Amino acid sequence: MASRSTDANQDTAQARAAASSSSTFSPLRHPSFRLLWIASLASNTGIWVQNTGAGWLMTSLAPSPIMVSLVQTASMLPIFLLALPAGAIADILDRRLHLIWAQGWMCAMGALLCVLTALNMIGPWGLLALTFSIGIGSAMNSPAWQATTPELVPRHDLTQAIVLNSIGFNIARSIGPALGGFIIGLAGTQAAFAFNALCFLVLIMALVAWKREAPRSRLPKEHFLSAMRAGMRFVGASPLMRTIILRSVVYVFFSAAVWGLLPLLVRHRLGLGPEAYGMLLGAMGVGAVCGGLAMTRLRRRLSSNGMVFMATLLSAAALIMLGLARHWSLAGAGMLFYGASWIIATSTLQARAQMIAPAWVRARAIGIYQLSFNGMLALGATLAGWLGDAVGVHWALLGSGIGGLVAGTAVRALRLEGPALQEAPATSIPEPEAPAPELAGLLASDRGRVLEGVRYRIDPADRTAFLAAMAHLRQVRMRSGALWWRLYEDVAHPEYWAEFWAVESWTEHLREMDRLEPEDRAIIARAAALHRGDTPPKASRYLAQDPLIAQGRHS
Structure with missing residues (x-):
């Protein structure tokens, strides 16, 4: 069996019919989802302000391609290391309290980064260490947050809720970098870090206000190690989940070059400042929002497989445009394409992963998905930085675009839709005798x-x-x-x-x-x-x- 859910097994025509019955903003009619979505928008805006500040600060502390790309690596590596344990904990413990503790940790680490930067006590390795620490909180938060979405909306709104989460994230990506560039230019990077810490408090208050009805079970809670093993066995025995993971790592490995090399492209090849860096990241967010808004119509015409391949083509075009750019206009167009590509690919793949994973293992399955995704993102950003050191930033971007196009075409035949369900025969399943x-x-x-x-x-x-x-x-x-x-x-x-x-x-x-x-x-x-x-x-x-x-x- 290639799937665990009815949606994963329905054919393409049924999937398109479901898409036509749900609007982009329909999940917002559910109060709990609306509350957490708005709070998440504020928190994500702060994260992008912080990311902008960290990337820009590193260009002053240690302006080599490899060190700048390590900022992205430091933020993504904890998810690679902790996604599976975080998913197991999120499936075992109360998910709401788990999310509150994770947000609290990130708030504390963001405040510490602000203080050390204001006192001129931060160096390149200290910046990487605190970026890594914030990444630890993000790693513990992410599987639980993604697994929470199916609790907030009914199943027919789930895909659009995931898309809307991505749209919110990319609205923050549009606002955050531009706001970060403005804050940095006005009050320095320490002000950007302070803004981020305050934004975490908004989401913490929303989580405290959320009245979650935790599912009850007659069985004792799973043990931590056995829960992780059960999660790995589930993914290992799910061909469709393995296909989703493979398609995601192929896409993100080549696309990661943007995250590792954009600050250097802006500063050295385009000769621009932090405001322009923030504006280009904002352009990426605008492209992502536009791509997210278009997804409802795209899902009526394309299968999940077709949408991911279209995103691969857009990503390759964006990377090539960035590699050729010598003026902000071409770079801005490339970032618009890249943003649209990113939301279409990641939202589609993530929705498939959430839909085929049953509730009992959802956070663990998503954790393994994110482990693979973010591990490859960190690896891709680091290798792009190394390649930028060796042959130049523009050649690294061009090579990543061409490589992504070739690899994406090679895995296109691996389908993201499972086979249609067959009607079950009128036969009871074998039942053992009661224990003596x-x-x-x-x-x-x-x-x-x-x-x-x-x-x-x-x-x-x-x-x-x-x-x-x-x-x-x-x-x-x-x-x-x-x-x-x-x-x-x-x-x-x-x-x-x-x-x-x-x-x-x-x-x-x-x-x-x-x-x-x-x-x-x-x-x-x-x-x-x-x-x-x-x-x-x-x-x-x-x-x-x-x-x-x-x-x-x-x-």
């Missing part, structure tokens, strides 16, 4: 792995169909928490088959049952429908025991 009362104590201790199995009798004429069904069923078991899965055929009686898989504990087995989506149950039912016999397929569960320990306990 005398084993209740062992099960309550939650120690020892659990081996699960289902036995089938298959007509030899259905062998090919059964193997195909079991290939999909393996993905269901692995996504739901299996440590491993095997299929066996009886060598004496080829009509008899057995599937076995193991989970970490009895509690994980119970969670496995809760994690099954309707599509998963349909896949299990299709496999069970191929069983021939007077009784349904027999399901069993076995608790692992150490013979020596068991002997000592009963001696």
Whole structure:
């Protein structure tokens, strides 16, 4: 199975019909989403003011391409390092409190950066260290924030809510850099850092005011390490999620050159100041807002695959224009194209990732997606800086544009839409017997792995169909928490088959049952429908025991 959600499995015509029924601003009619969206707009504006200040300050402290590009690396690297742990924590703990603590950390680090800059106590490595610290807060915040969106709007508004989040981010990108350039020119970079710290407080107050209804579960909370392992198994067993991640890293690796090289392009090749740098970043934001507003109409005409490829073409054109630019007008046009490309590609890919991930693992799946995305963004920005040192900024931008075009064309055949859902047969899924009362104590201790199995009798004429069904069923078991899965055929009686898989504990087995989506149950039912016999397929569960320990306990 290539998807976990109905939307991910519907065909392109259905997706376009859904797009036509939702307007760009329809998610704003939901009060909680509207409150957090407005507060996020203020916070993101502050972040862009801070980013503008950090990039510009580094051109004074250490004006080499590699050091300037390391500012971007320092802000993105924490997401690469912490996205998966942050996603696991966001799925385990209260998401609202988690977001408040993350915003509070970023506010404190922003205030410290402001004070040290005002006292002239900041050097290039200190700037990178505090940029990295703010990035830690962003890394802890991001998976939880993205996983929160499906809680704020109904499913039919989810795609537009994600697009609207991106539009808000890019409105901030339009306002923030220009505002940052003005603040820097008027009061210095320390004022830009102070403005950022104050903006974090706006979002903290909105999160405090948000009355979240946390989902309840009859099972205990997952352990941190097992939660991370479950998240990795889910992504590993989801072909569509892996495709989304691959398409995103290919796009962002080449596009990252802009983030690493734009300050040097403005300062040295164009010979302009911080106001122009802020205006070019603002032009990128304007392009992104325009691209976001156009997405509703684009989704009626293009599939997700087509939209990402169109964004790839726009990004390549933008990078080539920047590489050729010797005047602000061509650079500004390139940044408009780049902004439109960025929002179309990232919003489409992110929406797909959120839609195919079920609620129980959503923050972890998004964390892994962001780990890959931002890790490649940091790597791409660093390599672009190295290439700029070696051959010049304009050649690095030209090479990135051409490379992005070639690579994007090469992966275009990897589809972002899953196959259409097949109707489930009217067959119940195999159910094991209830546990024996005398084993209740062992099960309550939650120690020892659990081996699960289902036995089938298959007509030899259905062998090919059964193997195909079991290939999909393996993905269901692995996504739901299996440590491993095997299929066996009886060598004496080829009509008899057995599937076995193991989970970490009895509690994980119970969670496995809760994690099954309707599509998963349909896949299990299709496999069970191929069983021939007077009784349904027999399901069993076995608790692992150490013979020596068991002997000592009963001696």
